[in-house]
Amino acid sequence: MLSPEILHGLRNLSLAARRAAEGFLHGAHASxxxxxxxxxxxxxxxxxxxxxxxxxxxxxxxxxxxxxxxxxxxTSLSIHLLLDASASMNHRDDNGLTKLDYARLLLAALAYLAQQQGDAVGLSILGPAGLRHLPPRADTRQLPRLYHALETAEAAGGFPGVETSAPLTARRQRALTVCVSDLYEKESEITTLLTKLQAVSGEVLLLHLLADNELRFSYRGAVTLRDLETGRSLQLDADEQRPAYQARLQSWLGETAKAARRRGFDYHQLNCSEPLDRAMREFLRRRNTIS
Structure with a gap:
């Protein structure tokens, strides 16, 4: 599998999506x-x-x-791709990619896979401009629309509240919802939305993005960390704080995974430095179990 850095370096989301997905298409069985x-x-x-x-x-x-x-x-499905475009997705990993960069590549590859399976695929972006929604469609012009929306998406502010996301849950429409997010939320905004989408659509695949440098806490010496959404900053000694940070992070990740699965979400953690193959495998597995 190509690394996310190589895919991002192509500077062509359509080509990157096709290159990332082509290895799966040989072994994937149409539903x-x-x-x-x-x-x-x-x-x-x-x-x-x-x-x-x-x-x-x-x-x-x-x-x-x-x-x-x-x-x-x-047996085609409706696939609803959901992108968290809040400011925390601007976090940059040591490979030079932000979480948003990785999410763009991943969602583009999933959209390509969905179309190859004959599915109607749509995209919702929740970010600074509110809700940008492209309803699921199966026509040949849908992928260019999705790619353009992903390429022009910007991350800023906090995750929007229920007023902004309300149109997504206004009517029942059977679909597989695939959410890509770092789950940085203030008052359970993301969890609340996914719970409502599950109620009206049925299936939720939650792909939790984590940067490699935040997992390993690879910073050294005296550093200043700034919260991308609140602007608050914290000065600390990274080497001294690493053990406590990693212990708390693993505790939070464990609790997050348990809570998500308890709600019925199909939850998976993803490392932004790794290839996209695991996420695509989980997508195809989930898609084929509900076909």
Whole structure:
């Protein structure tokens, strides 16, 4: 798999998405079921109660046996991609990429995969300009729309409140919601939104982004840390504080994972320095379990 730095260095989100996803497409099985669709798949013997319109009468005339023509029917889904574009997503990892950079690559690759599966895919960006929403569509022009929205997304401010996100939960629409966020929230805004989306859409895949340098706390000596959303700063000795910081971080991550799974979310932590393959694998796994 290509590293996120190489993909980002392509400076072409469409190409990066295709390159990131192409390795999966060879081994991924399209989600299909047998039924009365358009593409012929196989014959099976007639059983009482079967639809007589699907009988192959020519075959019956030749063989004196009754067989039904079965087809393969696509089981497409609606995929709702959700991007957290709050200011904390501007955190920069040691590889030079921000969380927002990584999220752009990841969501673009997932959109590409979704289209290859025949799914209708949409995107919601929650950030400084409020809600930017592209409803799920399956037409060929949807990917360029999504790529443009991701490329022009900027991270600033805090995660919007319920008033901004209300249109997303206003009506029931069966979908797989894929949220990419660092889960930096003030008063459970992200968790509340995902809980409501789960109620109206059904499935939530939560991909929790963490920078490698915040996981390892790789800073050295005296440093000043600034909260990207509140602007507050803190001076400390990184080497001295590392053990306590890492202990508290692991405790918070454990509690966060348990709370998310308790709510029924399919929760996974992602390291922004690692390739996108794990996230794409989890996406395909979840997608195929609900097809």
């Amino acid at each position: 299909r079921r047998h039924g009365a669709g358009m593409e012929f798949s196989q014959y099976r013997p007639y059983q009482p109660g079967d639809d007589l319109r699907r009988l192959d009468w020519r075959l019956a005339a030749r063989s004196d046996r009754y067989y039904l023509r079965e087809s393969e029917v696509d």
